[in-house]
Structure formats: structure tokens, C-alpha cells
Amino acid sequence: MAVAAAHAGAILGDHDHIHPEPQGFIRKYVFSLDAKVIGVQYMVTAFLFFIIAGLLAEIVRTQLLSPNGGFVSNDTYNGVYSIHGSAMVWMVIIPMMTGGFGNFVMPLQIGARDVAFPWLNLISFWLFPVSALILFSSFFVGAPDAGWTEYPPISVQGPPGTSLWALAIFLIGISSTMTGLNFMVTIMKMRAPGMTFTRMPLFVWASLATALLNMVATAALSAATAALFIERTFDVPFFDPARGGSPLLWQHMFWFYSHPAVYIMILPAFGIVSEILPTFARKPIFGYKMIAFSSIAIALLGFMVWAHHMFTSGLAPWLQLPFMLLTMVIAVPTGIKIFSWLATLWGGKIEFTPAMLFSIGFLLVFTFGGLTGIFLSAVPTDLHEHGTYFVVGHIHYVLFGGSVFGLYAGLYYWWPKITGRLMNAKLGVWHFWTTFLSFNATFLPMHWLGLAGMPRRVAQYRPEFQLWNDVETIASYVLALSTLLFIYNAIESLLRGPKSPPNPWNARTLEWQISSPPPYYNFKTIPAVLKNPYDFGEPLPYIGLDRELDGQPPGNGHGEPAPAHA
Amino acid sequence: MAQVTAPQKQGLGPGFWPVTIGLTILNVIISWYIIVTPIFDTFLHLPEAAAPAGDVDALFTYLSVVGNAIFVYVAGYIIYFSIAWRRRASDPPDAIGIQIHDNPRLELWWTIIPSILIISVGIFSVKIWMNLQNQIGDVLTMESIGHQFKYEFRYPRLKQSVYNEAHIPVGTPVTMQVTSGDVIHSFWVPAVRLKADMVPGLVQTIRFTPERIGKYPIVCTEFCGTQHANMVGVLYIDSQQDFGRWLSAQFKAQGQGAGPVNLSQGQATAGQQLFGQKCSACHSVGPFSQKIVGPGLGYLADDPDHPNLVTGEKPTGEGISHVLINGYQGPDNSQGKSGPSLGVMPNRQANGLSNGDIANLTAYLLSLSQKK
Numbered sequence: 006m007a008v009a010a011a012h013a014g015a016i017l018g019d020h021d022h023i024h025p026e027p028q029g030f031i032r033k034y035v036f037s038l039d040a041k042v043i044g045v046q047y048m049v050t051a052f053l054f055f056i057i058a059g060l061l062a063e064i065v066r067t068q069l070l071s072p073n074g075g076f077v078s079n080d081t082y083n084g085v086y087s088i089h090g091s092a093m094v095w096m097v098i099i100p101m102m103t104g105g106f107g108n109f110v111m112p113l114q115i116g117a118r119d120v121a122f123p124w125l126n127l128i129s130f131w132l133f134p135v136s137a138l139i140l141f142s143s144f145f146v147g148a149p150d151a152g153w154t155e156y157p158p159i160s161v162q163g164p165p166g167t168s169l170w171a172l173a174i175f176l177i178g179i180s181s182t183m184t185g186l187n188f189m190v191t192i193m194k195m196r197a198p199g200m201t202f203t204r205m206p207l208f209v210w211a212s213l214a215t216a217l218l219n220m221v222a223t224a225a226l227s228a229a230t231a232a233l234f235i236e237r238t239f240d241v242p243f244f245d246p247a248r249g250g251s252p253l254l255w256q257h258m259f260w261f262y263s264h265p266a267v268y269i270m271i272l273p274a275f276g277i278v279s280e281i282l283p284t285f286a287r288k289p290i291f292g293y294k295m296i297a298f299s300s301i302a303i304a305l306l307g308f309m310v311w312a313h314h315m316f317t318s319g320l321a322p323w324l325q326l327p328f329m330l331l332t333m334v335i336a337v338p339t340g341i342k343i344f345s346w347l348a349t350l351w352g353g354k355i356e357f358t359p360a361m362l363f364s365i366g367f368l369l370v371f372t373f374g375g376l377t378g379i380f381l382s383a384v385p386t387d388l389h390e391h392g393t394y395f396v397v398g399h400i401h402y403v404l405f406g407g408s409v410f411g412l413y414a415g416l417y418y419w420w421p422k423i424t425g426r427l428m429n430a431k432l433g434v435w436h437f438w439t440t441f442l443s444f445n446a447t448f449l450p451m452h453w454l455g456l457a458g459m460p461r462r463v464a465q466y467r468p469e470f471q472l473w474n475d476v477e478t479i480a481s482y483v484l485a486l487s488t489l490l491f492i493y494n495a496i497e498s499l500l501r502g503p504k505s506p507p508n509p510w511n512a513r514t515l516e517w518q519i520s521s522p523p524p525y526y527n528f529k530t531i532p533a534v535l536k537n538p539y540d541f542g543e544p545l546p547y548i549g550l551d552r553e554l555d556g557q558p559p560g561n562g563h564g565e566p567a568p569a570h571a
Numbered sequence: 572m573a574q575v576t577a578p579q580k581q582g583l584g585p586g587f588w589p590v591t592i593g594l595t596i597l598n599v600i601i602s603w604y605i606i607v608t609p610i611f612d613t614f615l616h617l618p619e620a621a622a623p624a625g626d627v628d629a630l631f632t633y634l635s636v637v638g639n640a641i642f643v644y645v646a647g648y649i650i651y652f653s654i655a656w657r658r659r660a661s662d663p664p665d666a667i668g669i670q671i672h673d674n675p676r677l678e679l680w681w682t683i684i685p686s687i688l689i690i691s692v693g694i695f696s697v698k699i700w701m702n703l704q705n706q707i708g709d710v711l712t713m714e715s716i717g718h719q720f721k722y723e724f725r726y727p728r729l730k731q732s733v734y735n736e737a738h739i740p741v742g743t744p745v746t747m748q749v750t751s752g753d754v755i756h757s758f759w760v761p762a763v764r765l766k767a768d769m770v771p772g773l774v775q776t777i778r779f780t781p782e783r784i785g786k787y788p789i790v791c792t793e794f795c796g797t798q799h800a801n802m803v804g805v806l807y808i809d810s811q812q813d814f815g816r817w818l819s820a821q822f823k824a825q826g827q828g829a830g831p832v833n834l835s836q837g838q839a840t841a842g843q844q845l846f847g848q849k850c851s852a853c854h855s856v857g858p859f860s861q862k863i864v865g866p867g868l869g870y871l872a873d874d875p876d877h878p879n880l881v882t883g884e885k886p887t888g889e890g891i892s893h894v895l896i897n898g899y900q901g902p903d904n905s906q907g908k909s910g911p912s913l914g915v916m917p918n919r920q921a922n923g924l925s926n927g928d929i930a931n932l933t934a935y936l937l938s939l940s941q942k943k
Binding site for chain 1: 583584611614615616617623626627630631634637638641642645646648649652653656657658662665666667668669670671672673674677678681682685686689692693696697699700703704753754755757759761764765766767768770771772773775788790791792793794795796797798799800801862864
């Protein structure tokens with residue numbers, strides 16, 4: 006085996022496998038093949054879209070200040086929330102999670118020099134800004150108005166931008182599929198010698214489960230968006246009941262992707278939190294195997310529950326039962342994860358860095374979002390809650406409180422590794438508290454508004470709902486402003502931040518054992534792995550690491566001793 | 572290098588049992604409160620207006636008790652552990668936590684207990700689901716058809732449809748068959764807790780038995796176009812007598828309203844009052860460009876930029892009355908040729924306009940233009 010031989014050579018100090026670093030700005034930073042650069046490209050691009058899609062959300066909230074709306078026209082409003090949802094899902098969270106953290110962190114954590122197919126990775130990335138531009142440009146021709154789910158027949162009749170929407174989602178879907186394949190092969194084939202499955206860091210486990218979902222599920226979305234595009238452009242009646250089509254066909258295909266997609270968005274956050282909690286509690290992750298296997302269990306179960314989004318849609322009644330019960334089953338592996346994280350906190354020496362605060366905040370709000378999910382899984386209660394602000398509240402608890410809190414945690418955690426500079430921790434703590442409080446004030450009232458009868462996707466609403474809508478809107482302004490703290494902190498750190506040592510958190514996974522930022526080739530010598538990485542107080546379980554790279558000494562640079570190493 | 576130390580006899584940490592007892596007491600109090608309080612009625616002003624609502628609320632209460640118990644424990648322990656096991660200033664920089672990897676017995680328990688809870692939730696949900704399937708309803712069988720942006724109701728033997736306001740008699744099991752005439756809508760009566768999407772080409776059935784006399788909103792929860800937010804109906808649960816009276820009035824009205832509209836009898840003052848009730852949600856009395864949903868109507872008869880009505884007709888009394896009678900759904904013909912759609916306007920049935928109403932409104936609209 007060539008791979009095995011290369012690894013053996015690496016252990017013996019053979020450096021033949023280090024490719025020369027490309028020179029010139031374009032090859033280095035624009036069309037780079039380096040997974041780390043591509044990861045940063047993903048993060049920067051996705052964060053830019055996060056700001057745009059967040060501003061769209063503020064237009065939505067401003068409209069809802071008054072029961073009569075009136076801030077923008079109904080058509081503009083409908084386009085704004087549709088693009089807000091679509092962009093947050095496909096142009097922010099998924100690219101940031103898999104494209105950003107997956108590319109930057111995962112190869113480093115498995116001791117690889119790059120992903121398996123760097124050219125494919127380059128194409129995956131460049132499809133992303135292209136499809137995002139197509140999506141946002143739909144505003145110029147009439148943005149899609151039927152929400153991020155774009156149910157036909159309304160989406161078939163929708164504004165011209167709906168075709169651009171379908172095209173954009175088709176392209177980003179291709180990108181996701183390719184990244185899934187790429188990461189799957191990378192994790193299966195390119196781990197450092199000795200890194201068995203049970204020695205993989207948990208973020209790698211999460212990336213593996215996500216890659217599986219990306220690779221298998223996205224095809225259904227591509228087919229659905231292609232069909233929508235074809236029906237709109239060439240009038241082939243896939244979804245028109247009058248001519249033998251079915252509106253429910255779209256819903257099945259869309260949710261066959263989009264339910265797994267919620268796990269595509271949340272599993273990497275699980276992985277990020279599973280890295281951060283042990284590091285700042287200075288404890289091994291509790292129940293490593295259960296967390297790893299529950300990721301896979303959730304990914305597999307995630308394929309079998311899509312129709313729980315369709316309980317009111319006209320599903321055959323007997324079909325409601327298996328989908329309801331299978332959905333409830335997912336609560337068990339998810340509960341196991343939450344209890345394991347809770348037990349990881351117990352007995353720790355917990356240090357409240359911004360990354361840790363966001364992880365703990367994640368635990369709180371994600372648990373709440375998971376529990377409201379049970380209310381939605383039971384058919385009888387779902388019949389009341391479906392299509393209301395209860396659902397809007399629920400998805401924001403799992404996607405903002407879950408995924409975005411996970412993203413912030415990951416950004417604070419890996420920032421020194423990515424940039425080589427430290428962030429202002431005090432400002433980070435402020436960022437956490439303002440975000441955490443305003444997040445809850447924004448999204449918690451949505452639950453009872455929905456239960457009381459406020460439907461989603463409305464530009465006007467009944468006057469009795471105004472009080473809580475106003476609370477939400479004002480809180481959402483605070484939430485938007487709190488993001489400025491992060492942006493300021495990031496820019497300040499890039500310009501004037503103190504240089505980061507290789508391992509500022511005294512963490513034990515492989516990426517922290519090389520310089521910050523890592524060199525082009527990641528590892529001068531590919532290390533061998535003896536154990537899983539979470540045993541604090543023990544020697545590092547790696548052999549053959551060249552720890553004196555780039556003149557940076559090991560240790561965290563502010564007086565703490567480095568963990569002893571073999 | 573640190574030695575792998577033998578596991579020490581380790582307690583659960585300071586305050587573990589007091590906190591656990593405190594959280595348990597808190598849970599008992601909250602659960603008791605959830606069980607004895609009718610949540611929907613008390614906090615959301617949603618009575619149980621029809622039969623399956625009580626069943627749905629019972630399940631909701633059970634889910635609230637289970638969910639709340641889990642959340643209080645998880646959140647309580649997160650906060651407590653974060654405080655009790657925080658790194659203190661006195662800790663040496665290389666202090667580490669208790670190196671424990673797992674505890675198979677604990678993990679078994681926290682798999683078994685949630686599994687039991689989830690199984691109980693599943694059983695309860697299936698039971699309520701069976702109740703929903705077994706609702707009787709066939710005493711009054713009616714249809715509701717969703718349109719952009721109104722609900723059409725059809726009653727047995729009644730020739731004309733009723734729009735947006737449905738009346739049903741209390742105590743009579745109702746079967747509502749819902750479908751759509753255009754895009755997907757949804758039929759939701761929050762006070763009944765039931766919802767079915769109105770899907771073109773598909774008929775769904777809702778069965779319920781109204782129990783409380785009153786007036787309850789019907790809400791569309793599937794995005795159906797520009798005026799989705801204003802697609803609201805009213806479900807009147809009437810006493811048997813009121814319902815009988817209402818229904819016989821409907822039968823009497825059958826075939827009426829077909830006669831010609833006598834425009835000469837229109838009174839602008841009556842029309843003004845009617846405009847405030849029926850039209851002003853969508854139309855201003857300002858210039859054309861002052862849109863709410865549809866255009867402003869203040870210069871309807873003398874606007875040089877818009878010499879024609881959307882139908883292509885001249886803005887005479889005759890032309891205006893045609894729009895009021897037929898509503899409007901289609902392209903903008905005001906420039907003489909087919910233009911983009913401006914949206915839709917309900918017809919006289921949907922707006923509930925009598926012949927007299929149409930004459931009065933026409934008179935009022937014409938008077939607006941003459942004043943200026």
C-alpha cells in the first residue's frame with residue numbers, strides 16, 4: 006500500500022511527501038489547493054453572508070414591529086424572509102461548518118497534509134460564492150417568496166427569482182455532495198498511523214457522519230431543485246396536479262434532504278463542543294464511544310424521519326405513525342450526548358473562556374430546542390403547531406442556539422490556530438452574554454405566539470400579538486449589535502492582537518501540537534497516534550511529532566508548562 | 572510526567588445532593604402547576620372549542636411535564652457544575668479535572684430512563700392519534716376550498732358558496748373536507764387544535780365536534796402569496812337555533828342577488844361607511860400610487876395616468892360596478908393591453924356585497940373623484 010509506505014517513510018523522517026508551497030497571491034490565496042486556505046475562504050465568505058442574511062432578518066423583524074407591517078411591501082417582505090432562510094441554511098451554516106471548520110480542522114486533527122482530493126475541494130469552494138451570488142441576485146429580478154422550502158405550486162408561479170433560487174441551491178448542493186465525498190475518503194484513508202476509529206477526535210467523528218449525510222442526501226435536493234427549474238422554465242408538470250404531477254412529490258424530495266440537512270448543520274457543532282468541553286474542563290470527554298456512535302446513529306436515523314415535516318400535508322394517516330415514532334427515537338441518542346457533555350463538566354477545572362461559554366450556552370439552548378422538537382414530533386400536537394411561530398422558534402433554537410453558538414465557540418477556539426493571534430477574552434465574554442440573553446429574548450416568545458395562533462411567513466398579524474413581537478424585534482436589534490463585538494474583536498486581533506503560542510489552550514488534539522498558524526505542509530513528519538487525545542495530565546499520545554517548527558517553542562507561551570510528551 | 576493514579580474514592584462533589592433535591596422539588600412544583608393549569612386557556616386565551624382539543628391539550632400537558640423535568644435537571648446541573656467545578660484562582664496552572672472516562676452503569680441508566688420516557692410519550696401520542704382518527708363527524712359534512720386569499724365553504728344542498736365565515740352548530744359532529752382551488756393553503760382553527768393543508772388535487776378530512784359557542788379565527792399557515800397574512804376566516808360555533816336561522820337565511824338568499832344593480836339609487840354617504848368596513852384594508856382614498864395592497868382609489872374617475880380600470884373598461888359607474896361584482900384576478904388591462912398581474916380582489920360573494928352595497932360604493936367612489 007502506497008499510503009502505508011508513505012506513512013512508514015514519514016515516521017522514519019522521510020520528508021519527500023512535502024510538496025513545495027505555491028508562490029504568488031493567486032495560487033496561494035485565491036485558487037489555493039490547501040485545505041486550510043480553503044477553510045478560511047469558506048469561513049470569511051460565509052461570515053460575510055451571515056451579516057447579509059442577518060440584516061435581512063432585521064428587515065423581517067422591523068416589519069413585524071407593527072401588526073399592520075408597513076415597513077416594506079408584502080412582496081419585498083416575502084422575498085426578504087425567503088432569502089434570509091435560504092442563505093442562512095445553505096450559504097452560512099452548512100459552508101461554515103463543513104467547508105470552514107471541516108477543511109481547516111479535520112485534516113489537522115487526523116494528521117493529514119491535505120484532504121484526499123484538493124482539486125475537488127477547490128471546485129467545491131468556488132461553487133459556493135457563485136451560487137450565493139446567484140441567490141442574492143434574485144432580488145434584482147424579483148426574489149422568491151415562498152420561504153426557504155419553496156413548496157410548489159406557489160413556487161412554480163413565483164417571481165422570476167425563484168428560478169435563480171433553484172439554480173443556486175442546485176449548485177451549492179453539488180458542492181456539498183463533492184465535499185461529502187472528499188471528506189469521507191479523507192477520513193477513511195488519510196488518518197495518521199495508529200489513529201484507529203476509536204482514537205479519532207470527536208470533531209472528526211462528527212465530520213464523518215456529516216460527510217455521509219452530505220454525500221447521500223444532497224442528491225435528492227439536487228433532483229428536486231432541478232425539477233422545479235425545469236417545471237418553471239420548460240413547463241414540465243412535475244408538481245402540477247391538474248396534469249398528473251404532485252405537489253407532495255416536492256415535499257418528499259425536499260425533506261428527504263432537508264431533514265438530514267438539520268443534522269448536517271448540527272453534527273459539526275456537536276463535534277466542536279465535544280472538543281471544547283474537555284479542553285476547558287481539563288477532563289477527558291465523558292463517554293467517548295457513546296458520543297461517537299450516537300453521531301452515526303443520529304445520522305442514520307436522520308434518513309428515516311423526513312415525513313414528520315408533512316403531518317398536515319396529506320400524508321396517508323397510517324404513515325404518520327412510523328415517522329412519529331422514529332422521530333421520537335432520535336431523542337435517545339441526542340439525550341445521551343447531552344448527558345455525556347453534562348458529565349464532562351462534572352469534576353472539571355472549568356475555565357470560562359469565550360469558547361467555553363458558547364459551548365455551555367449551546368448545551369442550554371440546544372437542550373431546550375431539542376425538547377420543543379418532541380412537541381413537534383407527536384402528530385396530535387404537531388397538527389396544532391405546524392406552520393406557526395412555534396416552529397420558527399424551534400428552528401432558531403436548534404439552528405441559532407445550536408449551530409451558530411457552535412460556530413462562535415469554534416471560531417473563538419480555533420482563532421489562534423487559524424490566525425496565529427489571540428482574541429480579547431473579556432470582549433468575547435461580553436459578546437457571549439449579550440448574544441445569549443438577546444437570543445433568548447428574540448426567539449423564546451415565538452413559541453407561545455405560535456401556540457396562540459400566529460402563523461409563520463406573515464407580513465401582518467393580529468393586533469393582540471404585538472407586545473411579544475415588539476419584544477422580539479427589540480431583542481433582535483441587540484442580537485445584531487452584539488455581533489459587532491465579535492467583528493471588532495476579530496479585526497482588532499488581526500491588527501494588534503498578541504501573537505498566539507502554538508497551543509494557547511493546552512489542548513491535546515494534533516492541530517495544537519504544531520505552530521500557529523500551521524505551516525503549509527501541516528506536519529513536517531506525520532506523527533503516529535497511540536491513544537485517543539483526551540487524557541489530561543498524561544503524556545501526549547503522539548510519536549514522531551516535530552515540535553520545534555518555525556522556532557515556536559511548545560507550551561502555551563504564558564508560563565504554563567507544556568504537557569509532557571513521549 | 573504525571574503518573575496514572577489509581578482511582579480515588581471520590582464523592583459527587585460539594586452540594587450535589589442538596590442541588591438534586593432542590594431541582595426535584597422545583598420539578599414537582601412546576602409539574603403540579605402544569606397539570607392543574609389549563610395552559611391554552613390561561614396563557615394563550617385559546618379555549619377548547621371542539622372535541623379533540625381536550626385530547627390534544629392532555630398530550631401537550633404530558634409533553635410539557637416530561638420536557639420541563641428534563642430541562643430543569645439539565646439546565647440546573649449545567650449551572651451548578653459550572654459554578655461548583657470552576658477553576659479557582661488558587662488552582663495551579665496545570666490543574667486538571669478528575670480523569671474519568673465513562674461509567675457504564677450511569678450511561679446505561681441515562682439510556683434506559685429517557686427510553687422509558689420516550690416510550691411513554693410514544694404510547695400516549697399514539698393513543699391520542701387514535702382518538703383523532705376515530706372522531707365521529709358525519710352529521711354535518713361540508714367542504715372548504717382554499718383560494719388566494721379566502722376560504723370558500725360549501726354546505727350540503729346550498730347552491731351558493733359562503734366565503735370566509737363558516738357557521739356550524741354546537742354539539743353536532745362535523746366533517747370538513749378541505750382542498751384547494753389554486754396553491755397550497757392551510758385550514759387551521761387554533762381553538763380546535765386541528766389543521767390540514769389544503770392541497771390542490773387532494774382532499775383531506777378533518778372531524779371534530781364543536782362544544783363551545785363562539786367566534787374563532789381560521790388561519791392559513793402555508794404561504795399562499797402576497798396576501799397570505801390576510802387569509803383569515805371565522806368559524807362561528809352557533810347554538811342550534813342560531814345556526815338554523817343562519818342556514819335558512821342562506822337558503823332564502825339562494826338565487827337572490829342576480830338581479831341588475833340599480834346604480835341611480837346609490838348613496839355616497841352609505842358607500843363611504845361601507846368603504847371603511849370592506850375596502851379600506853386594501854385601498855386608500857389617495858392617489859393611485861398610495862398602495863396598501865391594491866392601488867389608491869381617490870382619483871379613480873379622473874386620473875390621466877390611468878385612464879382605464881384594470882379590466883380595460885372606462886371608469887364610469889358601470890365599469891366600477893363590474894369590478895365590484897366580479898372581483899379581479901388577472902392581468903392589468905388599464906393600458907389597453909395585457910399587463911402584469913396586480914394581485915387579486917375578491918368578488919361580491921367573498922366581500923359580502925348586496926346590490927344596494929354595490930350601488931352605494933360606486934356612488935362613493937365616483938364622488939371622490941368629483942370633489943378633487
